Amino acid sequence: MRLSGWIPALLILAVLPAAFVLIFPAAAKSSRQAVFNELLMRYLAFRSGSGWFQTGFSVQPDIGVPMRDGIRLATDIYLPSSRGPFPAVLMRTPYSKQEMKPAGEFFARYGFAVAVQDTRGRHKSEGAFYPFRNEMADGVDFARWVRRQSWCNGKLGGFGASYLGFTQWAMAGGDAGLTSISPAFITANLYEGIYQNGAFGQLTFLHWSLTSNGRYGDMRGAARIKSGFGSFPLIGSDDAAGKDIDFYNDWVDHPEPDAYWQGMSIAGGRGSIATPAFLVAGWYDFFVDAQIRDFQSIRRGGSEAARAGCKILIGPWGHGFYSRNLENYGIKPKWGEVIPFEYIRDSKAWLDYSLKGVRNGWERRAPVRAFVLGDNQWRDEREWPPARSSYRTYYLHSGGKAATARGDGTLALSRPTAGEPFDEFVFDPRNPVPTAGGGHGDIRSSGPADQREVEKRPDVLVYSTAALQQPLLVMGPVRVRLFASSTAADTDFTAKLVDVFPDERAVILCEGIVRARYRNGLSRPELMRPGTVYGFDIEVGHTAVRLKARHRIRLEISSSNSPRYDVNPNTGRPIATERDTLRATQRVFHTPDAASALILPVVEE
CATH class of the missing domain: 3.40.50.1820 (Alpha/Beta hydrolase fold, catalytic domain)
Structure with missing residues (x-):
């Protein structure tokens, strides 16, 4: 920090x-x-x-x-x-x-x-x-x-x-x-x-804790931080990285x-x-x-x-x-x-x-x-978001094979019709999707990074528009309404808004996460019934960008973005002290009654 x-x-x-x-x-x-x-x-x-x-x-x-x-x-x-x-x-x-x-x-x-x-x-x-x-x-x-x-x-x-x-x-x-x-x-x-x-901002705050504890701190204190990122339980990630830090333990325990x-x-x-x-x-x-x-x-x-x-x-x-x-x-x-x-x-x-x-x-x-x-x-x-912005809804579509950038996931203004199959992926907490750019505390790797390597993974669903015919000015909060199920009692769903350039660079604009147990609010934690479809509201973040003609709008959906956020072990028990993990099968739906969508704040000019 x-x-x-x-x-x-x-x-x-x-x-x-x-x-x-x-x-x-x-x-x-x-x-x-x-x-x-x-x-x-x-x-x-x-x-x-x-x-x-x-x-x-x-x-x-x-x-x-x-x-x-x-x-x-x-x-x-x-x-x-x-x-x-x-x-x-x-x-x-x-x-x-x-x-x-x-x-x-x-x-x-x-x-x-x-x-x-x-x-x-x-x-x-x-x-x-x-x-x-x-x-x-x-x-x-x-x-x-x-x-x-x-x-x-x-x-x-x-x-x-x-x-x-x-x-x-x-x-x-x-x-x-x-x-x-x-x-x-x-x-x-x-x-x-x-x-x-x-979801805890692990990359930023584990690094800060390792380098800023004590009277003088230690700028080399994060040399073993990768060991902390890959460890369970979360409350022991500082120990795995080489230090036991009281305030860090308090943060993850609350x-x-x-x-x-x-x-x-x-x-x-x-x-x-x-x-x-x-x-x-x-x-x-x-x-x-x-x-x-x-x-x-x-x-x-x-x-x-x-x-x-x-x-x-x-x-x-x-x-x-x-x-x-x-x-x-x-x-x-x-x-x-x-x-x-x-x-x-x-x-x-x-x-x-x-x-x-x-x-x-x-x-x-x-x-x-x-x-x-x-x-x-x-x-x-005069205000934020601009009063003249309006919200444009892009619905998720696919033939059931939206995984990776080579899949068939699309975004369109038309609502889904009956019969569209769900998209499915397996989330393994021991093999989370790696963070690539975005908003975090590693000043060398944060920012609008290319997501193409991430989009090769089978646990990343990718939905894209056709190439834009006209520029589109987006200013304000980006949201996703996601209809999904899991075989786990608790899990995460992540979302990224991506600007796809004509040369196929896929550059992150903003990102967000929802922890399933908090889908009804932080004051009302509730575990899921495995296999039941729930609606999740994901705050993807604020941005201001002019998406140019020939660019494409892209949405990535997954269940991890590590170490940007801590990894959910999927067990439903307290995350800070959980040592065990479970693989979870996640399904994303796009039907008339469960119309998953990306919602963009668009300024008409």
Whole structure:
């Protein structure tokens, strides 16, 4: 869940010392690190269009800020060299406050005081680390301490991504009196980010747990992670990968949004937020669907200021912004753009507007700015999904042989007729369908990856339209209504929306899963009667894409997507502690009374 590697990558920009001397003669006389930082700040300011910085800064390192229980948390303060007091930007991180030094320097040069803190039990801060548990109380104490300092004018804003985004939600939910927040790639509802319809995000959160436990973490801690992916029971997957991690065991032992998760959630729910928020998300980030629910909930139920101020930027990105798979849509970062310039520019514009009152046009900005794949352009909308979108239903059809991309599965606007046979496959939990791209925490392999290898498997049903005659703009939530049976008392059904190019590349757009025991909701678990046909609603996820002429729309149906999600052992017993597995025969129906369908949000133009 960290945006690892971006700071070292940005420092690669600090090359060609001779050029530094010519461009920045004063900086060239100082230390090499100072030269690097000077180039970095000026480069970011120039390329992001955030405006030229106007001031120097000073740093007060390693201040011990007291919490209500006496624990002191290590904090670095960056202050502009101009006369204060200043609005303050707050960052709380488990990844070492030193890693946020470029961000601290960047905002201090623009006239903000910046306070960066190691969270409890991490790096130089006292206490014991348990992810998320103490962030609300500690965040409130931190914000109140900052407000009392002579260099702060009382206006407080939050900045940061991933875990640093959650610490902002925690401060806002704890009534810390923040003026604004800007959480990126994180949700206010942890359960909805870690679980999807009862299925655990194993790839992302086992990796994070292995590399982020303890005081300092261990970036090599996931070296044996593949052993964890293939092991049962789920609660022992961390042990199989080499470590026994208390919080990971707790996460997998609480598959429903019970009191454990509520204790780390925002009091009153995300709709109770009173702080204006600028949200940043990515179509290939595992938090995007929950972030959109954050946005929608605040726009419906937040305070008047929160409703009016809430805006969201949704890029083509994954959790680490860019991956090579984005090249399938012709998307590449500009030179040196390890962090998207849109993110830097818009974040600074938001903090200028919300903390300094700068009249920079932010109030006229549309609530939603979304990147449309295929067009590769930004599009502004007043709401999400766009009010002018309508839902188009594509029904599943086949002659009973839809398995693999060579099968006879099709998608059409016509409803199925009587006599269409079901499609069948066998799901073996010991041989799950491998994850290929999509939204998960491996920043190297996430994104719009080609699915052709996956579509060769006999346990993947494939349904495709004919080639499109006209482009089709899809913007909003994608859903599948699936009618299926299983020989198991509990199992999973997965769905992927795929864009098939004329050259046969099959590129994933979004994905989803439903755990059969939760088909009636997370609060009403109920096992199946083997062989009985049930209706399942699969939330496949949100997207914005222009499917071009000659492309085909494709839907993949299976029962696993591992390790993106944990594998259901099919026994019907508690999954976290289940050691045994059962093979299950799955049937998918497309008849007049059981018309399985893909439902797309289409914007007519």
